[in-house]
Amino acid sequence: NWKGMSFGFLLAAAFITLLQILPKTLGSKNRFLNSLLGLGMGSPLGVCVNCATPIAQGMIHGGAKLETSLAMLISSPTLNPIVLTIAFSLLSFHVALIKVLVSVFFILLVVPVLVKLATKAAASEPAEEQKSAQSIEDQVKQYTPVSDNSRYSTDLIPQSWPGAFSYTLLSFLKNLLYIIKITLPLMIIAGLAGSLLIEALPDGSLSKLSMTPLTVIIIATVGTFLPVPIAFDVLMVNVLISSGLSTGLSSILLFALGIFSIYPALIIVKSVSFKLSAMFFIAVMLFAIIAGGITEYVDKRISHVAKVSIEKELKDQSVRLSLNDAIKTCAVFSASNEQMQCLQKIMLSEFFPVSTEDVCKLDAGSDAALPVNKQAADMCAQVVAFMQASQQAIEKKDMSLCRALSVGALADKCMIAYIRVDAMAYSSLDACQQISDIGGQRYCRAMVIGDRMKMKSTQVCELGLSQDMQRQCIDNLNAHITSEFGELKKCDELLTENAISICRSTVISLKISRLHEYSVCEALSDEREISVCRDQVIMQKSLQQRDPALCRGLENTRMSSECRINA
Structure with missing residues (x-):
């Protein structure tokens, strides 16, 4: 220096x-x-x-x-x-x-x-x-x-x-x-x-x-x-x-x-x-x-x-939704597909005790013949089977337990969870080829690469990727590392437009979801970026306040259903 x-x-x-x-x-x-x-x-x-x-x-x-x-x-x-x-x-x-x-x-x-x-x-x-x-x-x-x-004397002489x-x-x-x-x-x-x-x-x-x-x-x-x-x-x-x-x-x-x-x-x-x-x-x-x-x-x-406090809080937590509670909660949606999405969201959350015996039984007095009740009970049984299969597959290192699931989407989800356990050790993404659905394969690859971002080095992308995927992976890596500074200006210093876009999007999302810094949208200049930012603010506020009515303000109406379900 x-x-x-x-x-x-x-x-x-x-x-x-x-x-x-x-x-x-x-x-x-x-x-x-x-x-x-x-x-x-x-x-x-x-x-x-x-x-x-x-x-x-x-x-x-x-x-x-x-x-x-x-x-x-x-x-x-x-x-x-x-x-x-x-x-x-x-x-x-x-x-x-x-x-x-x-x-x-x-x-x-x-x-x-x-x-x-x-x-x-x-x-x-x-x-x-x-x-x-x-x-x-x-x-x-x-x-x-x-x-x-005397010319240089340090005495007090004029x-x-x-x-x-x-x-x-x-x-x-x-x-x-x-x-x-x-x-x-x-x-x-x-x-x-x-x-x-x-x-x-x-x-x-x-x-x-x-x-x-x-x-x-x-x-x-x-x-x-x-x-x-x-x-x-x-x-x-x-x-x-x-x-x-x-x-x-x-x-x-x-x-x-x-x-x-x-x-x-x-x-x-x-x-x-x-x-x-x-x-x-x-x-x-x-x-x-x-x-x-x-x-x-x-x-x-x-x-x-902190561990004792968290364990005590979880132990004393009184919020435990039964199957009937889930059905009543999702009844606010008129469309059948939205009701099913809502039910699945609840059943896969920590508020739904899938490990509890008779969790999928309806309360006394409920009509099991009603279509919505029957669908909810069937979905509950599928989710319980999925959770058990996922846990056992990882413990026994046996992916065939996932394939035994009757619902293809849940089987793929179980297999992806199994594959992600060893994400750091892979030298290729061939493991994701075992997923039956093409979209599931893409999601699996994205999740594995995302898990490997913890390495914070080019080793993340050493997976035998194609040239385009390699470039995309490097952009994601640079964006991931730079986004940890939490500054949009740092993102703008990256070398490719793709990396800049990913980094800025990540920083904005983190500021909104973790820091509740809703004013971040005011510092943006790009109209599309502002629109996406405002929608994220609305979704976060609706989740924080548990108010689905706020979702009506979304500019992207396709996110409305997800927003209401999350809220």
Whole structure:
């Protein structure tokens, strides 16, 4: 990131120049207040830890307190508003919150303690190490403008504008030369070391890891070592969690990746001491492991509470429709075909207890001879047989149980459910050829490809597809990945019109169905897109309010029946 590092070099030189002419009162004797000052300076800075390293280097050699410089170094990549916004947007609230709380604790409490311990250790160093430290100080003085010449005196003596400008420019250039000389070689070394470590990691190994002592130590070491760009920790952890890596291990990386790296470690060795650098590295690893452990515990606790709550709600749920309830509900439709569609919708829903004994029996007093009652009872028996066959076929891995169903449409539906179980393992779509109906085959292929979209890679489309289907699959994949941003502007950046259309349609549907963001239609300009969007809003409102009357407002009247049934 040459832009960020260039900014870091220039700002570091500016910091040294500024601190040289300011009174030596920046900070206080209270180390904790100094860290708080560094946090306040670093948070709005908004550069990665590698770009902030030259700035911290400049502050140290400009006379700033060591705690202030190190707190600024850490807070810049971890607590700036942009990274915090991304973290709370992409990650679970508790994951992002624990990361922030542990980071603040580390900056305000741990950094001062580490500096104090390192200072005590430095006071008892042998003569050789003190000579080495003095050598570093001499080197600093060599590249720092002296103040012996009265023309450049930093005392509060009236000076001319040309003199002040000349002094400032000369100081800035010398300080810039010093920063580049000290930090550039170490930056190159750190970059090469990070690249070698990345290449040494086995592909795809992270998704198979669990919270074992050896694993957490390795993950913490790798995360603390790697020099990464700003916000990379949040984005990478979001991808890893989505790929199946445990929340605990992901949180170790979330804390360790952005807060420190081999580059600032090398700079601290050269500018301060090896002991402080080693203590800092180990402390970051330790607190990364602590953050991961806390997050793993909290995440499991939240999941357990949610599971218990859902199970209790389902257990206590009183809405259970009998066959007579279904018939009465669908009686509002005058057309026979709409009544049957309504009945099938209810019987396939979670509100209809197909596993209950005698579920297909009419209540006492109902006339079983009535055509509608007889049709409903027959359909109920077919749905029960379908549900049982689907479950047994998957459990016994025997598709012939689906073929035994008497209703062809339900047999195909059962077979499609069976085929979709192994969607991720297929190398072709030949399994869908077993469906008797051509339309069912197309639906099966679409469902299998849709299930494989979870892979989020071109492997989704590695199914021996024709050229046209391959192109369509790639468009769907690109649209699927881009739609997760939830922004129509992102969709417009796709390369094909088909992918753009699919992506926009998906984003609009998600905004309406999940977020109830009905105003999304107002931001559209295409008339056809607006019409479809408004119809989706009407259908969602009718479903949410349980009001079939709203379906009369649909522009596409062919959706009216489905809308009323859903409502």
